[in-house]
Amino acid sequence: DGGITQSPKYLFRKEGQNVTLSCEQNLNHDAMYWYRQDPGQGLRLIYYSQIVNDFQKGDIAEGYSVSREKKESFPLTVTSAQKNPTAFYLCASSIYRLNQPQHFGDGTRLSIL
Amino acid sequence: QKEVEQDPGPLSVPEGAIVSLNCTYSNSAFQYFMWYRQYSRKGPELLMYTYSSGNKEDGRFTAQVDKSSKYISLFIRDSQPSDSATYLCATWMDSSYKLIFGSGTRLLVRP
Numbered sequence: 001d002g003g004i005t006q007s008p009k010y011l012f013r014k015e016g017q018n019v020t021l022s023c024e025q026n027l028n029h030d031a032m033y034w035y036r037q038d039p040g041q042g043l044r045l046i047y048y049s050q051i052v053n054d055f056q057k058g059d060i061a062e063g064y065s066v067s068r069e070k071k072e073s074f075p076l077t078v079t080s081a082q083k084n085p086t087a088f089y090l091c092a093s094s095i096y097r098l099n100q101p102q103h104f105g106d107g108t109r110l111s112i113l
Numbered sequence: 114q115k116e117v118e119q120d121p122g123p124l125s126v127p128e129g130a131i132v133s134l135n136c137t138y139s140n141s142a143f144q145y146f147m148w149y150r151q152y153s154r155k156g157p158e159l160l161m162y163t164y165s166s167g168n169k170e171d172g173r174f175t176a177q178v179d180k181s182s183k184y185i186s187l188f189i190r191d192s193q194p195s196d197s198a199t200y201l202c203a204t205w206m207d208s209s210y211k212l213i214f215g216s217g218t219r220l221l222v223r224p
Contacts, residue, residue, distance in 0.1 A: 004156075040216055041216055042117075042216040042217060101162050104156035107156050109154070
């Protein structure tokens with residue numbers, strides 16, 4: 001079955017630590033996205049990538065970094081510069097054409113120790 | 114003013130009721146609209162995708178867009194307890210890859 005796999009499901013971060021969230025898709029989608037979801041705020045775009053080796057900042061990129069070395073993979077690193085990292089992180093992908101709906105993974109919940 | 118507004122709920126209805134979920138948006142350039150369903154601790158799942166004005170039906174779900182009043186709706190007929198979830202509306206402008214989401218409405222269908 002095609003889909004988007006996010007791991008781990010739960011992650012804990014210590015102060016001053018960088019952590020990396022994994023996102024893998026086997027839908028053969030070109031475009032991939034990272035969102036942050038906080039209670040009552042909907043989804044906010046962190047980074048997106050339309051093709052391999054290229055990515056753009058979204059609305060709340062500060063304190064985060066990404067890479068896109070393979071079409072199937074778009075890992076997100078939450079750095080120590082992100083002062084409020086506790087949230088639900090969602091990865092999505094879509095066909096690289098305008099107005100194509102995005103499909104989501106089941107998320108990673110990140111908490112501070 | 115947020116670009117897409119949604120009442121957060123919760124909306125509580127008895128099983129079998131017709132549910133109406135709504136969003137308003139501010140930018141008349143928005144043309145494509147989607148509804149996602151999100152169960153607790155899960156990712157959003159695409160339910161409906163519509164373009165411009167009019168209705169689209171899929172089983173018990175009907176999506177309606179009224180561009181003149183910048184209002185989009187999702188109707189659920191014969192609601193079931195399994196419909197209990199958060200419903201998110203989303204849109205983006207033509208020529209943009211960025212999705213804009215409402216904050217979601219939490220629905221509870223009581224058995």
